[in-house]
Amino acid sequence: MELASHKVNLFKENITIECTSENTILEATLANHINHTHACGGQGKCSTCRVSVMEGIEHCGSRNDIEQKIASILNFPSEIRLACQTKITGDIAIRRMVSDKLDMDIISEQFSEDSNSAIGSQQKVTIVFTDIVNYTSFAERFPPYDIVHVLNRYYRIMNNVIQNHNGLISDVAGDGILAVFGIDGDDENSVLCAIKAIGEMNVKLDSFNKYLLDNFNTKFGIRAGVHYGNVIVGPFDTGAMKKTAVIGDNVNYASRIETSNKEFDTQLLLSEEAYNQVKDSYPNYNTYKTELKGKTGVYNLYELI
Numbered sequence: 001m002e003l004a005s006h007k008v009n010l011f012k013e014n015i016t017i018e019c020t021s022e023n024t025i026l027e028a029t030l031a032n033h034i035n036h037t038h039a040c041g042g043q044g045k046c047s048t049c050r051v052s053v054m055e056g057i058e059h060c061g062s063r064n065d066i067e068q069k070i071a072s073i074l075n076f077p078s079e080i081r082l083a084c085q086t087k088i089t090g091d092i093a094i095r096r097m098v099s100d101k102l103d104m105d106i107i108s109e110q111f112s113e114d115s116n117s118a119i120g121s122q123q124k125v126t127i128v129f130t131d132i133v134n135y136t137s138f139a140e141r142f143p144p145y146d147i148v149h150v151l152n153r154y155y156r157i158m159n160n161v162i163q164n165h166n167g168l169i170s171d172v173a174g175d176g177i178l179a180v181f182g183i184d185g186d187d188e189n190s191v192l193c194a195i196k197a198i199g200e201m202n203v204k205l206d207s208f209n210k211y212l213l214d215n216f217n218t219k220f221g222i223r224a225g226v227h228y229g230n231v232i233v234g235p236f237d238t239g240a241m242k243k244t245a246v247i248g249d250n251v252n253y254a255s256r257i258e259t260s261n262k263e264f265d266t267q268l269l270l271s272e273e274a275y276n277q278v279k280d281s282y283p284n285y286n287t288y289k290t291e292l293k294g295k296t297g298v299y300n301l302y303e304l305i
């Protein structure tokens, strides 16, 4: 009996090969002399044969136990499959994900991560940008040592608050903090967590301001912008520095919302998507219609009252 044969389109190579229902994708690519990395020899132990299934994921059989184990460790989304373990029942299009030694080095390090989000994933989270009111005039008046010391003190206090509300500081830049809430967990309550965190940041700022008044005759305020939406969460690794960071248009959106506080003389503004998550808890609000730099259209921003 002749075995059913299916087409596998290879995105990078821009060719289409045949794969029978009895063969794995890796067996088909190797039979066609594709330089498909498979460091463990197809044993399902290294993940270097991983492919992104761009079309026809429904034609890929369920993960077997071997593949499921690696997929769980590395938090693979459904479209990332091990070519050495996957057989197909119809046509697919794939992109090989490991091209060279640097790709292999990055992947092998992922096995040493204890995080269960060792590769990037899309998640719905709450994104918060904050900046410091009065920071610029402070930075103009004091030497670099004082600026760094005060900022480190501020970051340390605020990091504790953010972590206490299940958030994570993804980045800091000057007086700005980018924090995310709801990573790998409870995205439904993440806006509420973020708002409570911002409230507590302001409480902590009161005592921080006593220190600033005593030592620098100044005090700070906090402005914050909050948005709720999909971002790509990844463990980014420059080789010298590793961190969990978020990227995507929704991150820029949150940043623009924070900036709008200056325009409306507000301290905390939420996007419509964020407000909809907490409207039962905060029925009273002011709205501001505005354009946001780098985005088209007019947006409703919400101030809780």
Ligand code: FES
Pocket (backbone or CB within 6 Å): 037, 038, 039, 040, 041, 042, 043, 044, 045, 046, 047, 048, 049, 050, 082, 083, 084, 085
């Ligand atoms: S070749 Fe190692 S997991 Fe597929």
